[in-house]
Amino acid sequence: METDFRRVVVVGYGKATGNILKYVDDKKTDYGYSLEFIEHEPHALSVTGQICKERGIPYASIPDKKKLGGYLGGIKEETLILSASNNFLFPASLVERENITIINFHNALLPDYPGRNAPSWVIYQGESQTGITWHYVTAGVDEGSIIIQKTCEIGPDMKAYELTERLMDLACEGFYECFAAVLAKSVQARPQQFSPDRRMYRSTQVPGDGFLDLKKEPEELYRLLRSVDYGKSDIFPPLQTLVDGARAEVLRYRKIAPEKRKDEEKMLYLSLADGNLLKIKYRLKG
Amino acid sequence: MEEKVLEILEEYCEEAISYTGDNMMEEGIIDSFTVINIVSELEDAFDIEVDAKYVVAENFRNKEAIIDLVKRLVEE
Numbered sequence: 001m002e003t004d005f006r007r008v009v010v011v012g013y014g015k016a017t018g019n020i021l022k023y024v025d026d027k028k029t030d031y032g033y034s035l036e037f038i039e040h041e042p043h044a045l046s047v048t049g050q051i052c053k054e055r056g057i058p059y060a061s062i063p064d065k066k067k068l069g070g071y072l073g074g075i076k077e078e079t080l081i082l083s084a085s086n087n088f089l090f091p092a093s094l095v096e097r098e099n100i101t102i103i104n105f106h107n108a109l110l111p112d113y114p115g116r117n118a119p120s121w122v123i124y125q126g127e128s129q130t131g132i133t134w135h136y137v138t139a140g141v142d143e144g145s146i147i148i149q150k151t152c153e154i155g156p157d158m159k160a161y162e163l164t165e166r167l168m169d170l171a172c173e174g175f176y177e178c179f180a181a182v183l184a185k186s187v188q189a190r191p192q193q194f195s196p197d198r199r200m201y202r203s204t205q206v207p208g209d210g211f212l213d214l215k216k217e218p219e220e221l222y223r224l225l226r227s228v229d230y231g232k233s234d235i236f237p238p239l240q241t242l243v244d245g246a247r248a249e250v251l252r253y254r255k256i257a258p259e260k261r262k263d264e265e266k267m268l269y270l271s272l273a274d275g276n277l278l279k280i281k282y283r284l285k286g
Numbered sequence: 287m288e289e290k291v292l293e294i295l296e297e298y299c300e301e302a303i304s305y306t307g308d309n310m311m312e313e314g315i316i317d318s319f320t321v322i323n324i325v326s327e328l329e330d331a332f333d334i335e336v337d338a339k340y341v342v343a344e345n346f347r348n349k350e351a352i353i354d355l356v357k358r359l360v361e362e
Binding site: 014015043045046047161162164165230231232264 | 319322
């Protein structure tokens with residue numbers, strides 16, 4: 001098995017990155033490249049560092065954007081950079097280098113939903129299907145030619161973190177399918193076709209502007225609640241709301257059967273069209 | 287209380303019940319997505335708030351650590 005790439009650098013965090021790192025490490029001897037891992041955004045529950053330790057993969061944590069850009073910019077040999085669950089934007093000066101090829105996993109079906117937190121936006125917009133895209137990285141965000149895409153359904157009760165997990169599994173599947181072609185430079189990449197109203201989602205944008213408007217339909221509120229639900233990760237601030245004119249913050253929510261209703265303080269129940277109740281626990285703000 | 291915690295653990299990660307080591311995350315018994323589900327269930331079952339500062343591998347290293355965490359939060 002042959003490749004011109006002498007070095008493979010994995011940048012990212014999380015489950016998909018860990019699995020990809022293991023896969024690329026397993027193939028290293030067949031192709032003869034060196035492998036290293038860079039963590040740009042440390043994560044409390046991340047196990048990628050441990051994977052590197054167990055397998056003897058060189059590992060560095062470079063949270064500073066400038067330093068990371070400088071480090072990657074110093075690479076001289078022909079290198080493939082794998083960006084998986086990574087929010088670092090590669091500078092144009094690096095992307096345009098002849099000895100550097102970068103591929104990125106985006107958690108939506110490009111050209112739709114480019115930018116940040118795509119799983120949230122597809123849930124919030126009520127899409128029934130989404131997927132992942134592996135694409136070549138160019139100077140424009142999520143604009144490079146498509147290597148491979150995989151689709152999945154969005155379940156009616158799916159939360160952002162559940163969809164994210166599904167997409168990470170799909171990202172791994174897609175990667176295993178295309179990695180050999182990427183190494184061989186034989187991918188038939190497909191340029192993206194952009195519509196004039198293509199919207200770029202930014203990290204500062206929050207579905208529903210972060211406000212749970214209780215005057216809206218319960219189904220819409222449930223979509224909003226699910227779309228910002230990443231467990232304890234602070235990807236989005238807690239949703240704000242108004243309860244009887246008082247400012248409040250949403251603590252948690254759950255869809256329950258009517259017979260499970262248990263009236264408590266600071267708890268709202270809204271009737272959903274499917275006969276269930278949307279239970280919302282909140283706290284008043286001072 | 288212990289029984290309820292174990293019931294939740296069993297629902298999301300059966301292996302965690304029989305696990306006797308002290309790092310379920312590094313050993314791949316439990317992953318970050320399972321932790322999110324478990325935390326959500328625990329909050330609902332015990333009407334507690336699990337602050338993000340407690341959602342670290344140390345507090346999810348085995349079932350005993352999770353039970354201890356819930357005990358501390360219930361007593362708070």
